[in-house]
Amino acid sequence: MAGDLSKLVQEAPVAVAGNGLLDRRVFLRGGAAFAAALSGYALARTAAAEPLADDPWSRETGAVTPALQTPSRFEKHVTRTLSNPKNDTRTSHARTPHHLVNGTFTPNSLHFTINHSGIPDIDPDRHRLVIHGLVRQPLVFTLDALERYPKVSRMAFIECGGNSAPMFSNEPVQATTQALHGLVSCAEWTGVRLATLLEETGIDPAAKWIVAEGADSLALHRSVPLAKALDDAMIALYQNGERLMPGNGYPMRLLLPGWEGNMNVKFLRRVKLTDQPAMSYYEGRTYSQILPGGKAYRFYFVQEVKSFITHPSYGLKMKGPGYYEISGVAYSGDGRITKVMVSADGGRTWGEAALQEPVLSKAYTRFRMPWRWDGGPAVLQSRAWDDAGKVQPLRAEFVAARGQTRKPVTNPLGFVNQHYNSLTSWAVDSNGEIKHVYA
Amino acid sequence: MFTPERLVIFAAALALGACAVMAPAPTGPKPGLGKPISEADIAAWDINAAPDGTGLPPGRGTPAQGAKIYVEKCVVCHGEKGTGKPFARLVGGDPVSSGIETPKTIANFWGYPTMIFDFTRRAMPFQAPRTLTDDEVYALTAYILALNKLIGENDEMNAQTLPRVRMPNRDNFIVRFPELTPSLPRIPQ
Numbered sequence: 262m263a264g265d266l267s268k269l270v271q272e273a274p275v276a277v278a279g280n281g282l283l284d285r286r287v288f289l290r291g292g293a294a295f296a297a298a299l300s301g302y303a304l305a306r307t308a309a310a311e312p313l314a315d316d317p318w319s320r321e322t323g324a325v326t327p328a329l330q331t332p333s334r335f336e337k338h339v340t341r342t343l344s345n346p347k348n349d350t351r352t353s354h355a356r357t358p359h360h361l362v363n364g365t366f367t368p369n370s371l372h373f374t375i376n377h378s379g380i381p382d383i384d385p386d387r388h389r390l391v392i393h394g395l396v397r398q399p400l401v402f403t404l405d406a407l408e409r410y411p412k413v414s415r416m417a418f419i420e421c422g423g424n425s426a427p428m429f430s431n432e433p434v435q436a437t438t439q440a441l442h443g444l445v446s447c448a449e450w451t452g453v454r455l456a457t458l459l460e461e462t463g464i465d466p467a468a469k470w471i472v473a474e475g476a477d478s479l480a481l482h483r484s485v486p487l488a489k490a491l492d493d494a495m496i497a498l499y500q501n502g503e504r505l506m507p508g509n510g511y512p513m514r515l516l517l518p519g520w521e522g523n524m525n526v527k528f529l530r531r532v533k534l535t536d537q538p539a540m541s542y543y544e545g546r547t548y549s550q551i552l553p554g555g556k557a558y559r560f561y562f563v564q565e566v567k568s569f570i571t572h573p574s575y576g577l578k579m580k581g582p583g584y585y586e587i588s589g590v591a592y593s594g595d596g597r598i599t600k601v602m603v604s605a606d607g608g609r610t611w612g613e614a615a616l617q618e619p620v621l622s623k624a625y626t627r628f629r630m631p632w633r634w635d636g637g638p639a640v641l642q643s644r645a646w647d648d649a650g651k652v653q654p655l656r657a658e659f660v661a662a663r664g665q666t667r668k669p670v671t672n673p674l675g676f677v678n679q680h681y682n683s684l685t686s687w688a689v690d691s692n693g694e695i696k697h698v699y700a
Numbered sequence: 701m702f703t704p705e706r707l708v709i710f711a712a713a714l715a716l717g718a719c720a721v722m723a724p725a726p727t728g729p730k731p732g733l734g735k736p737i738s739e740a741d742i743a744a745w746d747i748n749a750a751p752d753g754t755g756l757p758p759g760r761g762t763p764a765q766g767a768k769i770y771v772e773k774c775v776v777c778h779g780e781k782g783t784g785k786p787f788a789r790l791v792g793g794d795p796v797s798s799g800i801e802t803p804k805t806i807a808n809f810w811g812y813p814t815m816i817f818d819f820t821r822r823a824m825p826f827q828a829p830r831t832l833t834d835d836e837v838y839a840l841t842a843y844i845l846a847l848n849k850l851i852g853e854n855d856e857m858n859a860q861t862l863p864r865v866r867m868p869n870r871d872n873f874i875v876r877f878p879e880l881t882p883s884l885p886r887i888p889q
Contacts, residue, residue, distance in 0.1 A: 399737050400735065400736060401736075401737045406731075429800065461732060461734055462734070474745070480823065480829070480830070482822075486877060486878070530745070531746075533746065533748065537754070540815060541748075541819075542819040545811055549873065550800075551796050551802055553800060556872055556874055557809070559811075559873040559876065563883065649882065664800040666800065666801045677800065
């Protein structure tokens with residue numbers, strides 16, 4: 262019987278690309294034959310399960326129910342990784358463990374943060390937001406006042422312009438998705454549209470930019486085109502239903518869906534309308550990117566279409582041949598994800614992944630691809646397309662345009678360059694070990 | 701100036717002009733819960749200094765004056781004469797053409813001298829930001845520019861002279877906005 266099922270799966274018309282990639286519609290059909298076929302395939306190679314008995318926790322009353330719940334003690338390893346745990350006088354990064362979570366939004370406790378001079382301890386009752394400059398009437402808003410305004414909620418990813426910087430290394434850095442890509446997260450943000458407040462201050466026709474500034478000790482400021490401010494910018498007050506986390510900008514931040522993380526100014530206290538960009542330290546220096554030959558990009562702004570596989574990936578181990586779900590996240594600062602293709606043979610052949618609904622603009626789209634690993638070598642890749650017509654560049658294309666380091670990157674916490682959105686490739690060997698490769 | 705009604709029309713025009721799906725323009729009652737404030741009462745926070753000199757305050761300073769303040773307040777982090785360590789170096793730097801990972805310095809990368817004034821005024825010293833007087837910030841800016849031989853040893857920096865200092869890398873930038881930001885709707889002129 263098991264042999265017959267195994268034969269059925271081998272012959273089923275579900276392979277869509279080389280090295281075991283199966284048709285994504287396996288999920289959608291939900292047919293008994295497919296389910297039987299896939300489980301049958303596993304049954305054919307797995308010893309029978311042990312008899313079942315009650316465990317101790319099933320025979321006693323459980324623990325007290327806490328006011329603020331935290332994950333199971335068995336999940337203590339699921340944490341952010343820190344670049345500056347002693348709070349030295351420099352930037353602190355906390356990276357999201359993509360390979361240890363799933364779904365399409367990031368829990369607040371695991372949302373990435375970057376703070377350039379620590380996290381300010383802001384009393385929300387004393388915090389003020391002022392909007393001034395090229396306006397009819399400068400106005401000051403308290404948090405209580407903003408609470409009473411019409412609000413909107415939306416999903417949006419935020420990605421640091423320097424996320425994936427180790428991918429500029431001329432040789433692949435052996436590190437998890439957390440170390441390589443941990444400076445992107447996705448959440449539901451709730452707040453007041455900036456356009457709503459600008460309607461009340463009025464806008465002088467000479468205004469072309471807004472300059473947003475935080476209440477942190479650096480008074481971090483970034484210039485944003487007025488067109489973006491009027492399009493989908495939000496004064497965000499809530500993150501996944503809770504007040505913003507302190508490291509994410511409590512009590513309010515500027516949210517610029519799809520745009521460079523640093524521009525989403527945290528601890529927002531001032532918005533000035535101007536006729537020119539401020540040319541701040543962070544826009545004129547830090548978030549400008551050196552190109553091969555020595556020119557540099559200024560005002561990159563958009564975090565362009567990108568995807569990476571989180572499962573399986575470096576740091577996880579394959580548990581024997583058979584069925585797996587390849588999955589990961591795709592997102593674009595230009596709009597909605599329209600397609601994700603997955604390869605298991607280093608880009609020789611590709612199959613289209615299933616996209617988890619709802620597929621939202623400028624938010625994570627989880628993609629899934631059924632895979633039957635035959636136990637041999639494989640190289641897994643994903644590649645995403647968006648509705649602005651952009652596609653994630655292949656590595657050769659990307660390196661030709663943006664360059665790579667002369668020497669291998671040895672410190673994955675460093676930032677050799679920014680705005681990497683090419684592919685990530687995971688090589689699986691016959692022992693089930695996963696390595697980061699360029700393919 | 702835009703009246704509220706015109707702003708709504710203007711936002712609607714924006715929406716029509718954009719290919720991307722956008723949230724509807726804000727409409728309906730205006731809560732009016734912001735409190736009016738004068739620019740004079742915002743002055744303590746309004747510390748932007750732009751490349752054309754907009755926002756630079758009155759005041760002045762020379763490299764020699766800056767050298768004294770530097771030894772007192774900056775050398776611990778930035779090293780003797782701006783040579784760096786433990787934190788950023790303020791003098792010299794490899795040409796940016798030597799690789800995409802070249803550390804960016806004032807001399808090899810920063811496009812405008814006002815960036816030095818603005819960042820020093822708002823963020824330095826790191827543990828005591830916004831404690832320097834405007835004269836001290838002009839003096840430190842002059843000192844750093846002179847260390848990099850971008851001004852003379854005796855050149856005074858003030859709101860008129862500072863914006864005229866030409867930074868070596870000024871014209872080496874490719875501005876991606878708006879031409880390379882196609883998903884952003886344009887404001888109709």
